[in-house]
Amino acid sequence: MDVYDVEKVLNFKTKRISISCIACHELLCCGYELCHTIKVPASSGDTLLVVFGKDLHTYQSQCSNDPVKKMSWQLSSQNTVFSKPVMEMTIVAELDMLIVLTDSGLRFHNLTTYEQRCALAGTEGATLFDVSVEEEVEVTKNLVLEHTIRLCIVQVKTIKVYAWNGTAFEELHAHQQLKLHQPARAVLWLADKIFVGLKDEYIMLETSTGKMREVFRFDSGQTGPVIARMSRDERDLVMLAYQKKALLVNSRAKPDRTASIEWTDVPNLMFHDPPYMVAAMTKHVEVNTVSPSMFMQQIDIRGVARVRKASAGLFVQTANSVYLLTQRPAEERVKYHRQHHQFKLAIQIQLVSDRPQDENEAIVAGIRAQNGVHLFCENKFKDAMDIFLSLNTDVSHVIGLFPDMLPHRLKYPERIPPLTDYQLFNSLEALTDFLLKKRAIIARGQDLTEGSVIYEHRKNVTLKTRKNALSVIDTTLLKCYVQTNHNEVAPLLRLPDNHVNIGEAERVLTKRELFSELIILYEEHAMHAEILQLLRSRAKVKVFPSPLDAIQPTIQKLQSLGEEHLSLIYEWAEWVFNENQFEALKMFTDDIPTVRGLPRGHILSYLDKIGLDKMVPIQYLEHVIYTWGDVTEELHQALSTKLRGAVVAELENARAIRDHEDGPIKLGPASDGLLNDFRHKLLTFIKKSTLYRPEHVLAQLPMNCLFEERALLLGRMGRHDQALGIYVYVLNDLREAEQYCNTSFLEGRSEVYLDLLRVYLKPPGPLSLGLQEYSKQPMCRVGEALAMLQEHASRINLFEAIKMFPEDVPLKSAGHFLGQAMTFSASRLHMIMVSKQIHLQNNTFMSLMVRESCCRQILHVDESTSCDECNLRIANKVFVRTPVGQLLHYACYKRNVLATERTTGQQNDIKL
Numbered sequence: 001m002d003v004y005d006v007e008k009v010l011n012f013k014t015k016r017i018s019i020s021c022i023a024c025h026e027l028l029c030c031g032y033e034l035c036h037t038i039k040v041p042a043s044s045g046d047t048l049l050v051v052f053g054k055d056l057h058t059y060q061s062q063c064s065n066d067p068v069k070k071m072s073w074q075l076s077s078q079n080t081v082f083s084k085p086v087m088e089m090t091i092v093a094e095l096d097m098l099i100v101l102t103d104s105g106l107r108f109h110n111l112t113t114y115e116q117r118c119a120l121a122g123t124e125g126a127t128l129f130d131v132s133v134e135e136e137v138e139v140t141k142n143l144v145l146e147h148t149i150r151l152c153i154v155q156v157k158t159i160k161v162y163a164w165n166g167t168a169f170e171e172l173h174a175h176q177q178l179k180l181h182q183p184a185r186a187v188l189w190l191a192d193k194i195f196v197g198l199k200d201e202y203i204m205l206e207t208s209t210g211k212m213r214e215v216f217r218f219d220s221g222q223t224g225p226v227i228a229r230m231s232r233d234e235r236d237l238v239m240l241a242y243q244k245k246a247l248l249v250n251s252r253a254k255p256d257r258t259a260s261i262e263w264t265d266v267p268n269l270m271f272h273d274p275p276y277m278v279a280a281m282t283k284h285v286e287v288n289t290v291s292p293s294m295f296m297q298q299i300d301i302r303g304v305a306r307v308r309k310a311s312a313g314l315f316v317q318t319a320n321s322v323y324l325l326t327q328r329p330a331e332e333r334v335k336y337h338r339q340h341h342q343f344k345l346a347i348q349i350q351l352v353s354d355r356p357q358d359e360n361e362a363i364v365a366g367i368r369a370q371n372g373v374h375l376f377c378e379n380k381f382k383d384a385m386d387i388f389l390s391l392n393t394d395v396s397h398v399i400g401l402f403p404d405m406l407p408h409r410l411k412y413p414e415r416i417p418p419l420t421d422y423q424l425f426n427s428l429e430a431l432t433d434f435l436l437k438k439r440a441i442i443a444r445g446q447d448l449t450e451g452s453v454i455y456e457h458r459k460n461v462t463l464k465t466r467k468n469a470l471s472v473i474d475t476t477l478l479k480c481y482v483q484t485n486h487n488e489v490a491p492l493l494r495l496p497d498n499h500v501n502i503g504e505a506e507r508v509l510t511k512r513e514l515f516s517e518l519i520i521l522y523e524e525h526a527m528h529a530e531i532l533q534l535l536r537s538r539a540k541v542k543v544f545p546s547p548l549d550a551i552q553p554t555i556q557k558l559q560s561l562g563e564e565h566l567s568l569i570y571e572w573a574e575w576v577f578n579e580n581q582f583e584a585l586k587m588f589t590d591d592i593p594t595v596r597g598l599p600r601g602h603i604l605s606y607l608d609k610i611g612l613d614k615m616v617p618i619q620y621l622e623h624v625i626y627t628w629g630d631v632t633e634e635l636h637q638a639l640s641t642k643l644r645g646a647v648v649a650e651l652e653n654a655r656a657i658r659d660h661e662d663g664p665i666k667l668g669p670a671s672d673g674l675l676n677d678f679r680h681k682l683l684t685f686i687k688k689s690t691l692y693r694p695e696h697v698l699a700q701l702p703m704n705c706l707f708e709e710r711a712l713l714l715g716r717m718g719r720h721d722q723a724l725g726i727y728v729y730v731l732n733d734l735r736e737a738e739q740y741c742n743t744s745f746l747e748g749r750s751e752v753y754l755d756l757l758r759v760y761l762k763p764p765g766p767l768s769l770g771l772q773e774y775s776k777q778p779m780c781r782v783g784e785a786l787a788m789l790q791e792h793a794s795r796i797n798l799f800e801a802i803k804m805f806p807e808d809v810p811l812k813s814a815g816h817f818l819g820q821a822m823t824f825s826a827s828r829l830h831m832i833m834v835s836k837q838i839h840l841q842n843n844t845f846m847s848l849m850v851r852e853s854c855c856r857q858i859l860h861v862d863e864s865t866s867c868d869e870c871n872l873r874i875a876n877k878v879f880v881r882t883p884v885g886q887l888l889h890y891a892c893y894k895r896n897v898l899a900t901e902r903t904t905g906q907q908n909d910i911k912l
Contacts, residue, residue: 001336002297003276003287003328004313009073010050010059010322020051022317023098024310025091025111046310048073049098050322051089054082056114061312081114082107092131094147095164101129106153120153120162120169128154132189152194152207154184159194161207176210188227190238191251197225202240204253215253218242228270228277239277239290241267246277248290261293271307273314275348278325280304285316285325289345299325330355334367343371365391369454370413376401377414379423381430388434394451394462395438395469399476402431411457425484432480439473442466443497470499478505482512489517493524502527528565531557532572539579548583551576558587562594569598570606581616589623600624601634614649618642618681625689636691643682644697650675651705667708679709686712687743707731715740720755725764728756729778738788745795753788753796754804760785761804782806 012019024046048059058077084102091098091111098109105123109116134148149164150172159178162169186197194205200220204213218225219242226241230248237248237256246261263286267279276296279286285299306317313326327333330353337346346367350360372387388398400410403419419427445466453460463469474492478500481488492498493505502525509518515538522531535557539550554576558569569587576584588595588603607617621639624630654665654675670680686694686709694716701710707730714723727737737756744752763778782805789801 001333003333004297004299004325005328006299006301007324007326008321009048009315009324012052012320016320017052018319019305019317019322020053020086021089022051022306022308022315022322023049023089023091024308024315025049025093026311046312047076048310048315048322049089049091051082051086053085054080056081058114079114081109081116087127088129090129090131092133092149094133094149099129099131099151101126106151118168122160122171123153123155126153126155128184128187130187130189130194132191134191150189150192152187152189154187154196156183157181159184159187159196159205161194172207173210178205178207178210186225186227188229188238190229191236193251195227195238195240195249197227197240199224202227202249213253215240215249216242216247216255223266223268226267226270228272230272231274234272239270239272241270241279246270246279259291259293261288261290263288264295264298269304269307271309271314273309273325273327274352275345278307278314280307280316289348292342292344294342294345334363338367338370341371341374343367343374365452366456369393369452373401373412373414373416373454376427377417379426381427382433385430385434388454389437392451394453395435395473395476396463397451397454397460398431398434399472402427405476405479408459410460411455413455428480428484432477432484435473435477435480439470439477442469442473467499471501474499475501475504479508482508482514486514486517489514490520493517493520498524528557528561528568529572532568536572536575547579551579551583555584555587559590559592559595563598566598566602573606574610577610577612577616581612582619585616585619588620589627591627596628600630600632604635604638614642614646618646618678622681622685625685631691633691636689637693637696639685640682640689640692640697643678643685644700646678647675647682647706647709648700648702650678651702665705679706682709683712686716690716708736711740715744720744720749720752721759721764722769724756724759725769728759728781728784729763730769734784738792741792750795751797753792754800756788757785757796757801757804760788761806780806 026046045061048061050057050059056077056079057075058079059073060076062072062074082100082102084104086100086102088101089098093111096111097117098111098114100107100109103125104119105126106120106129107116108118108120130152132148132150132152134150136146136148147164151162151164151169153160153162157180159180161172161178163172164170180196180198180203182198184196184198188195192207194207195215196203196205201217202215202225204215205211206213226246228239228241228246230237230239236251238250239246239261240249240255241263244263244266246263246267248256248259250256261277261279263279263281265281265283265286267281267286269280271278271280272290275289276287277290279288280301283302285301285304286295287297287299288295301316301318301323303318304316305319308315308317313324316323316325330349333349334346334353337343337349347364350363350367353360355363368387368391372384372391372393375381375384375387385398387393396406397410399405401412401416450462450464453462463472474495477492478489481492489509493500500521502521505521506518509515509521515534518534519531522528522534532554535554539554542550544550554572558573558576561569573584573587576587588598588607604617604620607620618639621635621642624635625639650673651665654673665675667679667683668676670677685692686697694713698710698713698717701713707726711723711726711731714720714726724737724740727733727740737759741752741756760781763780765777785805789796
């Protein structure tokens, strides 16, 4: 596409007039004077100055009636204002000044009247000059505060530097000559440095120090060095040509090799007209772009001497003609470059167009967005995402570039090609990075700033709220992770502030069979029923190594719910119990806070309701009572009832199997059938618990069996005689009877051994044992009674035990027991004496009285009892001639000894 329209505005060829030089500036109204610091344009348009030798012709632009020519140039004045032929001239609009170079030096003329103001002394013989104008701008208010204007003049091998001091140009560093080793052929200011083109090299001068630095050398076979000043936006750069190339060089003399132009011929001069670089060759004018370097147009204009910038375009001077190069409308060029995917150039054109700034910014954003789409289509996914991020592009428009990410298709400036697996993976990684950055930006903001669109279309709506944007981002992130990195799915779902769309996430995770992650999704949104439904469906698939593994996830989930979800627990626990009742019971027995906090009576009712094996509720109650130490009376009573019921039921089954209903069934090991197992459980409960009602249990037991249970229950009710009677005469288990006594004695019932002695010596009747029938009255068991007395003498009241024996029982049969009892009594007496001796020093008499009293109590004698051996009185003479009498005689002897000791003690007290 041609970027310039070419028009010949002046032609002096027929007049055989040669143009010396040209200059141009904006058209000013007559009669207005300009100060040195402010320029006030009166109207739009340009003034073209054309010099022929010493004559200056002024041309002004006017609107043309010709539809082809937009403007016409009319001669407004013709004056002979120069004393000598003009070699070069330039306009400094900031000073309202025209600077003219002749062979006699530099002259300064008024830009309005063209009258000479002054001449710059010491500039005779100057061949080149250049002016630098720098603005000091207040960025906040976009105001120009002042200008720094400098001038450099080349006199063959010498360079002089001047600065405007407000009234005139003052030479700088006059004492320091800037000498060159060759004559300068081109010169140009760049900031505070001067670039000089010599025959075969470019150098850079630092005006403050006079130091010279070589930029680069080149082949001297070309026409000569060519230097071009860049536009104000690139004021830190200068374009240097060599051979058929041109390089951008910065103010540090560093060439940018990546920003170069390849010309078709050796340029004689170059001019930057953003975004184009115009170069004049011998036979034509060539137009290229700088970055990127791209050939644009070739214009058939020969012998170009100068190019000057005006508001209307570029004035190109030849020997006897002036051409005007006018850039075609920016809209056409931008459209063309966008169609050919030359987005960077389109942006450059748009930025220098004459549209308002906000419109330019909007159009540039659209170009960049289109560039992002094109990069995406070219598989440059990261670059595309960087553009979209910098443009604050609506996330839904970026996500729409990917297949199956949005529920509806969006419109784009290009057709999005399908992606291969490898391309899709890379594109999703780039999208993930974009979404994470976008999410962080949105999450930090209070309100959502509406994002820009990639392509204007009625279907391409944008996200309006922050919540919707985060939902789209998080859901898309989930889809990306599902396809690229499964390990990131769970952390995303566990984010406390994630906004993943539940329905879409459920669909994606189910399709990919990511069931663990699906459970996390449900868990984070407290969707417990959905979790349990999923766990049940997975358990039915039979993908687990064993049936227990299939129900374990459901058990763990139900354990975590707690009391507030009790109805949900009941609803989903039933199928687990149907799979394995005893494993399912862990839902209510594992030592987990949420499990321990469940209402236990309520759970027991549920276990009864769903019709489980009778062992299940029993195990639950045993765990609650024995392991957790629950002291709720209702639960203890429930366990007693269930155990009793289980025992009775199994007893009936056992009788049915044995073909008889009567007769006791002996208690066997707990492992020997359910009956024995339940009986052992019941016996254990009766022994350990005190929070049930034994009379209720006893009332439900059969009268002709379960005697072990009956005995324990009678004992719990305090009816020890009956309990011991069952052990001795019904069960005939004397060891168990004595074990019963031992347990009761340790529990504080000290008279229990007397109860056993009474049972031995006075057998109870059948009715007193609570039995339905008993064939005959049991016989007295004196031998067992004496054996028991002998073994447990220390735990039995001797006097009460002796009174229970029948009179016809030989005393010699009880001699061993009585000897042990006396020995025990003596031992107790001795211990009492030792303890009382400690108090003798405080109260000796009282100590002796206590000792005598204790002796009397132990021997069960008083002053009215006489003895044949010691002439003391003994109450019952029957025992005098018996071994018992002899023992009593020995006791009397000990009594006399004690009396003697008492008398001696009193005498010692008197002596003391």
